[in-house]
Amino acid sequence: MISARNQLKGRVKSVTLGAVMAEVVVTVGENELxxxxxxxxxxxxxxxxxxxxxxxxxATEVMLQKD
Amino acid sequence: MISARNQLKGRVKSVTLGAVMAEVVVTVGENELxxxxxxxxxxxxxxxxxxxxxxxxxATEVMLQKD
Amino acid sequence: MISARNQLKGRVKSVTLGAVMAEVVVTVGENELxxxxxxxxxxxxxxxxxxxxxxxxxATEVMLQKD
Amino acid sequence: MISARNQLKGRVKSVTLGAVMAEVVVTVGENELxxxxxxxxxxxxxxxxxxxxxxxxxATEVMLQKD
Amino acid sequence: MISARNQLKGRVKSVTLGAVMAEVVVTVGENELxxxxxxxxxxxxxxxxxxxxxxxxxATEVMLQKD
Amino acid sequence: MISARNQLKGRVKSVTLGAVMAEVVVTVGENELxxxxxxxxxxxxxxxxxxxxxxxxxATEVMLQKD
Numbered sequence: 456m457i458s459a460r461n462q463l464k465g466r467v468k469s470v471t472l473g474a475v476m477a478e479v480v481v482t483v484g485e486n487e488l489x490x491x492x493x494x495x496x497x498x499x500x501x502x503x504x505x506x507x508x509x510x511x512x513x514a515t516e517v518m519l520q521k522d
Numbered sequence: 523m524i525s526a527r528n529q530l531k532g533r534v535k536s537v538t539l540g541a542v543m544a545e546v547v548v549t550v551g552e553n554e555l556x557x558x559x560x561x562x563x564x565x566x567x568x569x570x571x572x573x574x575x576x577x578x579x580x581a582t583e584v585m586l587q588k589d
Numbered sequence: 590m591i592s593a594r595n596q597l598k599g600r601v602k603s604v605t606l607g608a609v610m611a612e613v614v615v616t617v618g619e620n621e622l623x624x625x626x627x628x629x630x631x632x633x634x635x636x637x638x639x640x641x642x643x644x645x646x647x648a649t650e651v652m653l654q655k656d
Numbered sequence: 657m658i659s660a661r662n663q664l665k666g667r668v669k670s671v672t673l674g675a676v677m678a679e680v681v682v683t684v685g686e687n688e689l690x691x692x693x694x695x696x697x698x699x700x701x702x703x704x705x706x707x708x709x710x711x712x713x714x715a716t717e718v719m720l721q722k723d
Numbered sequence: 724m725i726s727a728r729n730q731l732k733g734r735v736k737s738v739t740l741g742a743v744m745a746e747v748v749v750t751v752g753e754n755e756l757x758x759x760x761x762x763x764x765x766x767x768x769x770x771x772x773x774x775x776x777x778x779x780x781x782a783t784e785v786m787l788q789k790d
Numbered sequence: 791m792i793s794a795r796n797q798l799k800g801r802v803k804s805v806t807l808g809a810v811m812a813e814v815v816v817t818v819g820e821n822e823l824x825x826x827x828x829x830x831x832x833x834x835x836x837x838x839x840x841x842x843x844x845x846x847x848x849a850t851e852v853m854l855q856k857d
Contacts, residue, residue, distance in 0.1 A: 456767075456768055456855065456856055456857075457587075457725065457779060457853055457854070457855040458758070458760045458761075458764035458765075458768060458770075458853045458854045458855070459585070459764075459853050460556040460761060460763070460764060461555050461556060462587070463553050463555075471608070471609055472608070472609070473607055473608035473609035473610065473808055473809070473811070474607070474608065474806070474807070474808035474809065474811075475610075475806055475807070475808035475811040475812060475813045475826065476607070476608075476609040476610050476808065476810075476811050476826065477609060478581070478609045478627060478629065479586060481586070483553070484551045484552060484553070485551060486530050486550070486551070488528050488530075488579075488584060489527040489528060489581040489584065489627070489629075490581060490584035490585065490586050490726070491581040491582045491584070491609065491610065491627055491783070492584075492585065492586060492726045492781075492782075492783075493726075493728060493782050493783075493813060493824070493826055495728070495813065495824075496586075496726035496727075496728060496782075497726075499724075500586065500588045500724055500726060501588075502586060502588065506588065507588075507589070508586050508587070508588055509586070509587040509588075509589070510584060510585070510586060510587075511584075511585040511586065511587050511725060512555075512579055512583060512584055512585070513583070513760075513851070513853055514545070514556040514557060514558040514760075514761050514764075515558045515649045515759070515760075515761075515850045515851075516579060516580070516583035516647070516649075517555060517556065517557035517558070517559075517577060517578075517579055518526070518557065518559065518577070518578040518579070518591055518592045518593050518647055519546060519548070519557050519559060519563070519567065519569065519575050519576070519577060519578065519591070519592045520529070520575065520576040520577075520578050520590065520591040520592070521567045521568075521569065521573065521575055521576075521590055522574070522576070522590075523633075523634055523721065523722055523723075524591065524645060524719055524720070524721040525624070525626045525627075525630035525631075525634060525719045525720045525721070526630075526719050527627060527629070527630060538742070538743055539742070539743070540674055540675070540677070540741055540742035540743035540744065541672070541673070541674035541675065541677075541741070541742065542672055542673070542674035542677040542678060542679045542692065542744075543674065543676075543677050543692065543741070543742075543743040543744050544743060545743045545761060545763065556761070556763075557592070558649070558743065558744065558761055559592045559647075559648075559649075560592075560594060560648050560649075560679060560690070560692055562594070562679065562690075563592035563593075563594060563648075564592075566590075567590055567592060578591060580626075580717070580719055581626075581627050581630075582625070582626075582627075582716045582717075582783045583781070583783075585725055585726045585727050585781055586725070586726045587724065587725040587726070588724055593719070594690040595689050595690060596721070597687050597689075605809070605810055606809070606810070607808055607809035607810035607811065608808070608809065609811075610808070610809075610810040610811050611810060612715070612810045612828060612830065613720060615720070617687070618685045618686060618687070619685060620664050620684070620685070622662050622664075622713075622718060623661040623662060623715040623718065623828070623830075624715060624718035624719065624720050625715040625716045625718070625810065625811065625828055626718075626719065626720060630720075634720065634722045635722075636720065636722065640722065641722075641723070642720050642721070642722055643720070643721040643722075643723070644718060644719070644720060644721075645718075645719040645720065645721050646689075646713055646717060646718055646719070647717070648679070648690040648691060648692040649692045649850045650713060650714070650717035650848070650850075651689060651690065651691035651692070651693075651711060651712075651713055652660070652691065652693065652711070652712040652713070652792055652793045652794050652848055653680060653682070653691050653693060653697075653701065653703060653709050653710070653711060653712065653792070653793045654663070654709070654710040654711075654712050654791065654792040654793070655701045655702075655703065655707065655708075655709055655710075655791055656708070656710070656791075657788065657789055657790075657834075657835055658786055658787070658788040658792065658846060659786045659787045659788070659825070659827045659828075659831035659832075659835060659837075660786050660831075661828060661830070661831060674741055674742070674744070675739070675740070675741035675742065675744075676739055676740070676741035676744040676745060676746045676759065677741065677743075677744050677759065691793070692850070693793045693848075693849075693850075694746060694757070694759055694793075694795060694849050694850075696746065696757075696795070697793035697794075697795060697849075698793075700791075701791055701793060703793075712792060714784070714786055714827075715827075715828050715831075716783045716784075716826070716827075716828075725855075727853070728824040729823050729824060730855075731821050731823075746849070747854060749854070751821070752819045752820060752821070753819060754798050754818070754819070756796050756798075756847075756852060757795040757796060757849040757852065758849060758852035758853065758854050759849040759850045759852070760852075760853065760854060764854075768854065768856045769856075770854060770856065774856065775856075775857070776854050776855070776856055777854070777855040777856075777857070778852060778853070778854060778855075779852075779853040779854065779855050780823075780847055780851060780852055780853070781851070782813070782824040782825060782826040783826045784847060784848070784851035785823060785824065785825035785826070785827075785845060785846075785847055786794070786825065786827065786845070786846040786847070787814060787816070787825050787827060787831075787835065787837060787843050787844070787845060787846065788792075788797070788843070788844040788845075788846050789835045789836075789837065789841065789842075789843055789844075790842070790844070
């Protein structure tokens with residue numbers, strides 16, 4: 456169990472690979488979330504379109520916007 | 523318009539104030555998200571329980587976990 | 590209004606595009622600030638050299654160095 | 657020399673101490689920047705109002721906002 | 724398995740609780756690492772002095788310094 | 791002296807360059823740590839395999855995982 460407070464279950468919608476970084480779009484309910492992680496992690500976890508996946512975010516990284 | 527790719531609309535569920543930091547829990551659909559922001563920001567934005575609010579997260583802060 | 594406490598007005602000096610990430614240099618007064626954001630954000634916001642732009646940084650990401 | 661690309665010279669305007677975290681406001685030219693760092697770091701570096709100080713921010717933590 | 728590339732096994736040396744945040748010092752081999760996480764996470768994970776624990780850090784948060 | 795609490799001495803094991811980002815693997819004792827920094831920083835600091843280097847991480851970026 457990790458201390459990161461935000462954990463959302465979703466499904467991989469797309470994977471874009473660069474030389475070092477990769478962008479993974481995840482569908483979570485009605486929303487889409489985007490993760491910029493290393494290409495190495497995508498390969499190690501074998502992240503592919505359609506995979507069930509959990510999005511994890513540390514609370515200190517979350518901002519709030521009020522209209 | 524901000525470059526941060528993740529923007530989720532929700533509603534403030536709880537606010538806990540410390541001397542410097544504050545913890546705000548936001549209900550987003552069926553999920554709860556937690557933000558650790560400065561107390562000063564909570565006061566400046568007048569964030570209160572029940573407020574509609576947008577959660578904002580930079581893509582480089584998002585991790586993925588595969589079971 | 591976003592909770593991120595640091596907001597500095599500047600002008601885009603350069604944009605470098607990678608496959609996934611992009612580097613944007615912004616002139617703020619006498620200083621230069623560098624942002625590593627996704628290429629997708631650069632394209633969505635249509636960030637171009639010469640554009641007026643606001644640099645935004647969450648307070649928990651700021652460090653201090655004393656000589 | 658640290659890899660963090662953003663380094664701005666300024667002067668400490670205020671220090672607020674919590675039990676674990678501290679908030680330090682730094683004047684940089686015409687701007688103010690806010691750092692949320694641990695109280696322990698404020699004490700170890702003996703950060704006090706009036707001190708010359710350098711604000712350091714990693715490029716991957718910087719966002720851009722276009723009006 | 725989480726995408727965060729840095730995972731170091733250690734043991735909890737100390738825990739300091741604030742109202743919102745907590746500071747946990749972890750001994751990893753000959754080094755000490757410090758985590759600033761929410762107090763809520765410390766309580767949920769029941770983190771106590773002496774516990775075996777894994778330190779987890781996303782690669783995009785790591786900086787390098789050359790003398 | 792920088793406020794970032796985590797500073798670990800190691801040696802560069804590998805460097806992978808992308809257009810914007812770079813991945814640097816550092817051996818620290820028995821562990822390996824990975825940093826995703828800008829290519830520009832790798833070039834400015836002239837980071838090369840075999841170099842002694844210090845890994846620096848802000849405490850607010852560190853998570854804990856308990857089995």
